Amino acid sequence: MSEIEKYIAPTKLAEAVKVLSGGGVTIVAGGTDLTPQINEGKRRYEATLMNIQRVQELKGISLEEGEIRIGCLATVSEIWHNDIIAECAPILCDTANCFASDQIRNAATIGGNICNASPAGDMIIPLLVLGASVELARWKEGKMEIRREPLNHFFKAPGKTIRLDNELLTAVVFDKPSVDFVGQFRKSGPRPALEISTVTVGIGGDYNDGKFENVRVAFGAVGPTPLRAAATEQALEGKTLNDDVIQAAVVAAWQDARPIDDIRATTWYRNHLIGIFTEELLNNVCQN
Amino acid sequence: MSVKTELEFILNGRPVNIEVPVHMTVLALLRESLDLKGTKYACGEGECGACTIEVDGTTINSCLMMAVDLQGREVMTIEGLGKGNALHPMQQAFVDHGAVQCGFCMPGMIIQANNLVKKNPDLSREEMKRGLEGNVCRCTGYTKVLDAVASVVGLKI
Ligand SMILES: Cc1cc2nc3c(=O)[nH]c(=O)nc-3n(C[C@H](O)[C@H](O)[C@H](O)COP(=O)(O)OP(=O)(O)OC[C@H]3O[C@@H](n4cnc5c(N)ncnc54)[C@H](O)[C@@H]3O)c2cc1C
Ligand code: FES
Ligand code: FES
Numbered sequence: 506m507s508e509i510e511k512y513i514a515p516t517k518l519a520e521a522v523k524v525l526s527g528g529g530v531t532i533v534a535g536g537t538d539l540t541p542q543i544n545e546g547k548r549r550y551e552a553t554l555m556n557i558q559r560v561q562e563l564k565g566i567s568l569e570e571g572e573i574r575i576g577c578l579a580t581v582s583e584i585w586h587n588d589i590i591a592e593c594a595p596i597l598c599d600t601a602n603c604f605a606s607d608q609i610r611n612a613a614t615i616g617g618n619i620c621n622a623s624p625a626g627d628m629i630i631p632l633l634v635l636g637a638s639v640e641l642a643r644w645k646e647g648k649m650e651i652r653r654e655p656l657n658h659f660f661k662a663p664g665k666t667i668r669l670d671n672e673l674l675t676a677v678v679f680d681k682p683s684v685d686f687v688g689q690f691r692k693s694g695p696r697p698a699l700e701i702s703t704v705t706v707g708i709g710g711d712y713n714d715g716k717f718e719n720v721r722v723a724f725g726a727v728g729p730t731p732l733r734a735a736a737t738e739q740a741l742e743g744k745t746l747n748d749d750v751i752q753a754a755v756v757a758a759w760q761d762a763r764p765i766d767d768i769r770a771t772t773w774y775r776n777h778l779i780g781i782f783t784e785e786l787l788n789n790v791c792q793n
Numbered sequence: 794m795s796v797k798t799e800l801e802f803i804l805n806g807r808p809v810n811i812e813v814p815v816h817m818t819v820l821a822l823l824r825e826s827l828d829l830k831g832t833k834y835a836c837g838e839g840e841c842g843a844c845t846i847e848v849d850g851t852t853i854n855s856c857l858m859m860a861v862d863l864q865g866r867e868v869m870t871i872e873g874l875g876k877g878n879a880l881h882p883m884q885q886a887f888v889d890h891g892a893v894q895c896g897f898c899m900p901g902m903i904i905q906a907n908n909l910v911k912k913n914p915d916l917s918r919e920e921m922k923r924g925l926e927g928n929v930c931r932c933t934g935y936t937k938v939l940d941a942v943a944s945v946v947g948l949k950i
Contacts, residue, residue, distance in 0.1 A: 509795035512815040512861060533859060540818065540857045541838045550795070554815055558862055582851070606927020607905065609839055611851045612858065 508549075514556040518642065518675065519649050521560055525671045526644040530555050532673070534578060535612035538621040563616070563675055566590060574678045577616025581628065582607070584615065593681050596631040596688030596709060603627065603692040616674050619659070622666045625726040627692065627705060632656055633723035633733055634688055634709035637679040641672040651675065660730035683719075685711040687793045689786040693778050703770045706758075706782040712790055715745045722783075727762040727775055734761035737783065751787045758783040802863040804829075805873025819855035819863060820844045823870060831871040831900045835929075842928035845901035846870050852908045854927070871900035874907065883907045883945055890941035894932035902928045906942045916946050 509531075515521040524530060529552040533539050542548040557563060563578040568589045575584065584590055585601035604610055604627050618628045619639065637656045642649055656677065659666050668674060682688070688709035705725035711718045720741045722734040736757035744750045764775035797812045804827070813822055820837075823829045823846070833843035837856045844855040847869040874881040880888065883903055887893050902925065909916055909924040916924070921942050922935075930938065 509815050512796060512798050514861065514864065533862075535857075536859055536862070537839055537854075537857050540859070543816075544837065550816065556859065556862055559864075605839075606842065607909075607924055608842060608845055608852050608854045608927045609857075612853045 508552065509554045510552040512554050512556070514559045516559045516561070518560055518562040518673075519644075521555065521557055522642050522644045522649050522671075522673055524553065524555050525673055527553070528670065529553055530670075532557060532620075534558060534614040534617040535580065537609055537613045538617055538623075557673070568593065568681060571681050572678055573681055574676050575615055576676050577614060577619075577674050579615050581605070581610040581613045581615070581618075584628075585610065594631070594635055594679075594688065596634060596690050596707065597628070599688075599690045600627055600631045600692075600707075603690070615677060619656070619677065620666065620668065620674055622660050622662075622664050622730065624663055624728060624730055625705070626731060627725065629656070629660075629731040630705050630707040630723045630725045631688065631690055631709075632677060632679070633731060634690075634707040634721045635679040635682065636721060637677050639674055640676045640678065641668055642675045643669065643672045653678070657733050660732075662729050682709075683711050685713045687712045687790050689789050691782040691786055693782075704764070704775050704778040704782065706779065706786060708783070708786045708790065710741070710790075712746075712793060715747075715791075716743065717741050717746050717790065718743055722758075722761075724758075724762055724779065727764040727779060729763075732761070734758060736760045741787075746787060746791050751784055754787060755780045755783050798861055800861060800864055802865060803867040805869055813860045815859075815861050817860040819846070819848075819858040819860050819868075822860040822863075823855065829870055829872055833897055833900055835897065839927075840929070841898070842901045842905060842925075843898050845904045845928065847904060847908055850908075850911075852905050869904070871904055874903065881907070883910070883942075886941040886945045887938070890937050890944060892933060892937040892941040898928060898930040898932075902930065902938060906938075906945075910942065910945055914946065916942070918943060 531551040531554050563576045565576045566587045567574050581601045581604050585598050590597050618626045638653045642651045690707045692705045693703040707723045710720035720738050722737040725731045740754045740757040758779050762779045764772050766772045795816045800813050801810050823832050835841045835843040839854045839857045846855045
């Protein structure tokens with residue numbers, strides 16, 4: 506099953522990043538994706554196993570100078586019950602409420618959810634709606650270097666991202682939403698917990714006097730990666746929300762979504778869900 | 794074979810010092826190395842909750858967690874819930890309400906239920922249902938499980 510030659514549990518970020526620069530490292534955080542993937546033989550351990558859970562710098566949630574920062578080790582439970590998030594970005598709490606079980610939420614980290622890069626990764630959808638970016642740290646020429654990339658450009662294919670093997674995702678950051686911001690999330694399934702999403706939709710923007718602005722729309726599980734729905738955003742941007750605009754957004758949503766037929770749902774059904782969720786969420790925005 | 798590493802943690806109030814293979818799960822450590830068979834292995838993939846334990850006061854599925862990650866932490870399994878042979882009030886409530894049939898899910902179910910009540914002594918029935926979503930039981934149909942937990946809420950535990 507494994508040929509791990511070395512186990513490392515660094516306590517400092519710089520140390521963790523240095524370890525990565527040596528190559529051949531498997532990173533583990535909560536292990537809720539990694540352990541099943543190893544057990545099923547879908548993945549093999551590299552020579553070095555690095556547990557990042559001891560790195561304090563990667564924990565916590567903060568609001569500083571108008572920017573919210575979620576350390577990669579924040580668990581879904583911590584995000585759900587965090588005061589800053591509940592006040593400024595409750596769409597993340599709504600998503601956490603649809604995420605797995607208590608036991609999984611207690612272990613599942615935000616960094617793991619993003620880096621696993623499943624098209625059905627739930628926390629990614631509200632983060633796309635919030636316009637989040639990720640921070641990637643690596644060791645270069647004797648010091649740590651951090652780059653920021655929009656989450657929107659992070660995903661390449663199922664399980665594939667622009668993160669280099671020598672980079673650690675340290676945090677996800679986004680501007681504190683304006684007071685007019687309304688964010689809505691919907692996941693398929695009668696009881697969404699413990700269900701791999703068939704379709705997820707997130708919609709957010711500033712809603713004032715019937716007008717919807719700075720609109721972001723994201724879809725999960727309807728393409729090879731979680732995606733921003735450009736046509737839907739365009740159909741909504743700056744518009745006064747009414748039935749016609751909402752119907753136009755639904756048509757645009759069908760353009761944006763590229764669902765597949767698989768064991769969990771047909772293309773037809775996924776398109777159907779995308780349409781009704783888009784409509785439902787926009788109606789919720791109007792009622793806000 | 795993969796390398797081993799030294800591991801120190803507190804298990805049901807007592808310090809444990811043991812060498813573990815670094816790829817081992819907490820569940821394998823408990824059942825195979827420490828011979829604590831209360832915590833159950835069923836799905837092995839986080840779906841059923843039979844392997845639920847408490848680590849530093851929060852519940853996790855021990856089948857997914859790596860043993861090495863227990864370093865310096867405090868663990869409670871079903872064996873640590875009661876005092877000696879005396880049942881814990883949550884265990885007694887399950888017995889009194891006929892909430893146990895084959896029993897296989899029960900160590901995980903009871904650890905989870907107890908944790909929910911510890912965190913929120915005013916737990917509603919709806920909150921119990923939500924909190925126990927990750928614990929599958931093939932026998933009871935859950936009604937008596939919820940009755941048992943409900944009977945404990947309000948009691949000091
Ligand atoms: C029963 C069950 C139910 C689930 N339900 C849901 C659900 O409802 N919604 C959902 O979205 N997901 C769900 N998941 C998937 C999983 O729990 C989440 O994706 C979780 O957030 C992963 O986080 P982790 O810390 O456990 O990741 P790990 O398993 O530790 O890591 C995941 C991957 O990311 C890499 N990684 C982790 N952290 C970093 C980092 N900081 N930098 C670089 N790489 C990193 C690891 O190397 C690994 O490849 C479920 C899983 C199970 C087993
Ligand atoms: S055995 Fe761990 S959740 Fe089923
Ligand atoms: S009592 Fe048999 S599985 Fe729960």
